[in-house]
Structures are given as structure tokens and as C-alpha cells.
Amino acid sequence: MAGETIYEEMKKAGVSRRSFLKFCGLMAGAMGLNALPPVQVSGLPANLVKPDTQMVKRVAQALQSKPRLPVIWLEFQDCAGCTEALTRSQSPTLVNLVLNQITVEYHETLSAAAGIQAEEAKQAAMKKYAGQYILVVEGSISPKDDGIYCTIGGRSSLDLLQEAAAGAVAIIATGNCATFGGLPHANPNPTGAVGVVDLIKNKPVVNISGCPAIPEVFTGTLAQFLVFGTLPELDNLHRPKTFYGVTIHDRCLRRPFYEAGKFADSFDDEGARQGYCLYKLGCKGPTTYNSCATLKWSGGLSFPIQSGHPCLGCSEPNFWDGGGFYQGQSAPLDRPVIAIAGGAAAAGIVLGVGMALANNAIKKAIGVDEGDKG
Ligand code: SF4
Ligand code: F3S
Numbered sequence: 001m002a003g004e005t006i007y008e009e010m011k012k013a014g015v016s017r018r019s020f021l022k023f024c025g026l027m028a029g030a031m032g033l034n035a036l037p038p039v040q041v042s043g044l045p046a047n048l049v050k051p052d053t054q055m056v057k058r059v060a061q062a063l064q065s066k067p068r069l070p071v072i073w074l075e076f077q078d079c080a081g082c083t084e085a086l087t088r089s090q091s092p093t094l095v096n097l098v099l100n101q102i103t104v105e106y107h108e109t110l111s112a113a114a115g116i117q118a119e120e121a122k123q124a125a126m127k128k129y130a131g132q133y134i135l136v137v138e139g140s141i142s143p144k145d146d147g148i149y150c151t152i153g154g155r156s157s158l159d160l161l162q163e164a165a166a167g168a169v170a171i172i173a174t175g176n177c178a179t180f181g182g183l184p185h186a187n188p189n190p191t192g193a194v195g196v197v198d199l200i201k202n203k204p205v206v207n208i209s210g211c212p213a214i215p216e217v218f219t220g221t222l223a224q225f226l227v228f229g230t231l232p233e234l235d236n237l238h239r240p241k242t243f244y245g246v247t248i249h250d251r252c253l254r255r256p257f258y259e260a261g262k263f264a265d266s267f268d269d270e271g272a273r274q275g276y277c278l279y280k281l282g283c284k285g286p287t288t289y290n291s292c293a294t295l296k297w298s299g300g301l302s303f304p305i306q307s308g309h310p311c312l313g314c315s316e317p318n319f320w321d322g323g324g325f326y327q328g329q330s331a332p333l334d335r336p337v338i339a340i341a342g343g344a345a346a347a348g349i350v351l352g353v354g355m356a357l358a359n360n361a362i363k364k365a366i367g368v369d370e371g372d373k374g
Contacts, residue, residue, distance in 0.1 A: 059227050076161070140178060
């Protein structure tokens with residue numbers, strides 16, 4: 001990876017030192033570095049870095065010394081929703097990270113080139129950055145070799161995936177389609193759609209599930225690789241524990257109503273108007289792992305449950321075939337063991353504290369105390 005460092009690139013683009021450090025803080029937060037042990041960093045002006053922001057210094061040092069990270073982004077059987085979510089994210093600095101500072105060498109939706117030109121650009125990037133680039137995959141893959149499903153330039157999705165994976169240092173599968181097959185995988189799954197981990201066994205694969213994936217979860221994962229050169233600790237479905245360590249239910253703002261046994265029975269009843277728990281309307285929050293309840297969407301504005309809709313479980317395998325979206329779950333609601341490793345879940349912890357405070361306020365409002373669990 002030759003070329004200027006990320007900081008030099010940002011400076012050239014007119015980013016001030018102040019904005020750069022703010023950006024480092026955002027990245028540190030996204031990576032969940034708060035709990036990491038302090039490190040000594042030399043070379044940074046003391047007046048620019050406060051003593052209690054060791055993790056920000058560590059990020060800043062990395063960005064000042066490391067060249068940009070090349071990314072090749074393939075799309076297969078998808079709706080481009082993850083790309084849409086990323087480009088419409090309300091976190092412009094993080095989007096810049098992916099779209100400009102990190103260098104997306106090839107992206108089928110965002111590329112200005114088309115046809116043969118685009119294909120040549122991809123081949124050139126794969127050759128130039130062989131063994132160094134991150135391969136991002138959006139969309140499911142059809143492993144059927146008869147070449148009638150999802151072909152691009154006359155080549156099958158399986159062929160294209162295997163070719164790009166061969167030169168990748170690691171692969172990030174984004175969205176439910178690339179991770180678990182998504183909608184194309186739904187019964188009867190005519191294309192035999194599967195996710196990347198089902199096909200690529202000789203490279204590290206990180207799953208950022210969700211429909212679409214939360215942009216900050218994607219960029220936070222990429223940021224960790226950029227700064228430390230390591231991938232996050234993963235759960236048994238290849239998802240970063242930092243962001244998938246607890247269920248939606250565990251951090252849900254309607255949880256006090258659940259605990260109080262107060263449920264909406266329809267979308268327009270008094271319970272719905274009061275913001276009661278949506279469990280009886282089919283909420284899959286108790287069995288769905290993601291950061292929606294803490295990071296939320298649109299810059300932390302809201303997420304499905306806050307907006308009045310049950311969680312559909314879009315971050316889990318087979319969510320299209322997992323029973324009716326609006327059918328209440330019968331599974332027991334045991335709390336899972338929370339496994340947060342290393343410096344994980346900074347964003348979740350910070351926002352979770354905020355959520356706990358909000359929950360306490362709701363508890364007070366509805367008159368529930370700790371001994372009043374239903
Ligand atoms: Fe929130 Fe759904 Fe759990 Fe109710 S069941 S507390 S709405 S996650
Ligand atoms: Fe999906 Fe549930 Fe989050 S439907 S967006 S995992 S709240």
C-alpha cells in the first residue's frame with residue numbers, strides 16, 4: 001500500500017487538525033476502545049491531546065502513519081440497501097472514512113465507470129493491491145454453476161467472489177444477504193442463495209448482518225482493521241461481539257413496559273399509543289443481536305421499535321422464514337450471557353447507560369420498581 005497517509009490525504013482535502021482529532025474520537029468510539037489499557041504515544045502535540053484520551057491518540061497516531069486502506073466492493077443478489085444506508089448516513093465523517101479516506105477502489109453502484117471500463121478498473125485494483133485489500137461483499141451468492149443466476153459480464157457470482165476473495169486480506173460481508181443469504185435465501189430459494197461464509201473458507205470473514213447493516217457498525221469494524229490491523233472478536237455467526245454482544249431486547253427503551261407486563265395488542269390500541277412493549281405484535285427483539293437499540297439509525301434518531309414497529313429480526317439467519325413478522329414469539333425470554341471482550345462495546349456501553357437512564361425515567365413514569373417484575 002504505497003502512497004500518502006490517511007492524515008495527509010485528509011489535510012489535502014482541507015480537513016483541519018481540529019476536525020482530524022474529532023474524527024479520531026469518532027473512530028475510537030466506533031471501535032469500542034474505551035476499555036483498552038492506556039498506551040504511550042509520542043509525536044503528537046501535547047496541547048492537542050488531553051491526557052484522558054489515550055485511545056483517541058492511538059487512533060490519531062495510526063492515521064498519521066498508515067497509508068490508505070484499499071477496498072473492493074462487490075454486489076451480487078441484493079437491493080444495494082447497505083450502500084444506500086451508508087451513503088445516506090448522518091455521520092458524514094465516518095462516511096468519508098469509507099468513501100474517501102479509506103479508498104474504495106471499486107464499487108459497482110458508486111463507480112463512475114461502467115461495463116468493460118469498470119471491469120478493467122476492478123482487475124487493475126485487484127492486481128495492484130493483491131494480498132492487501134479488504135473485500136466487501138453485499139448481496140447473496142448463487143453457487144449454482146449453470147450460469148443463469150446473477151451473472152455479471154457473463155461470469156457467475158460464485159466465480160467473481162472466488163476471484164476477488166483470492167487476493168483479499170479479509171472479507172466483510174455486509175447485510176443479511178451477504179451474511180446469511182437474506183431475502184434471496186427465503187423459501188423456496190430458487191437460486192440456492194447463500195452467504196459468503198458458506199463459500200469462502202480460507203479467508204477471515206466478518207459478518208455485519210442487518211437489513212441493511214447499520215453504517216456505524218460497518219465503519220467501526222473497518223476502522224479497527226485500519227488502526228490495529230486486526231479484526232474484531234467474533235461470535236459464532238462471525239459477527240463482531242462489540243456490536244452484536246447483546247440483544248435488541250436487552251437495550252430496548254420499551255423494556256420497562258415488558259417487565260411491567262404492559263403490551264400493545266394492536267397497532268392502534270391505547271397500549272400502542274402509550275408506547276408499550278411490542279412483543280405481542282411479533283417483536284423479535286428478544287432473540288435478535290445487533291446495536292439498533294443503542295446506535296440507532298439516522299445519526300441516533302430512532303430505530304424500528306422506537307418508531308412503533310416490532311423488530312423483525314433482520315440481523316439473524318432465516319429471518320424471512322422464521323414465522324410471521326407480526327406473530328408473537330413463544331420462546332422463553334431468558335437473558336443471554338453477555339460476552340463483551342477486550343475494549344468492546346464502547347458505543348453500546350455509553351449509549352446503554354443513556355438508555356438505562358431513559359428506562360429508569362420510563363419506570364418512574366409508569367410506577368414500576370425493581371421488585372415489580374411481571
Ligand atoms: Fe422491546 Fe421488543 Fe423486548 Fe418489547 S419485546 S422490550 S418491544 S425488544
Ligand atoms: Fe432489524 Fe430489528 Fe434492528 S428489524 S433494524 S434488527 S430493530
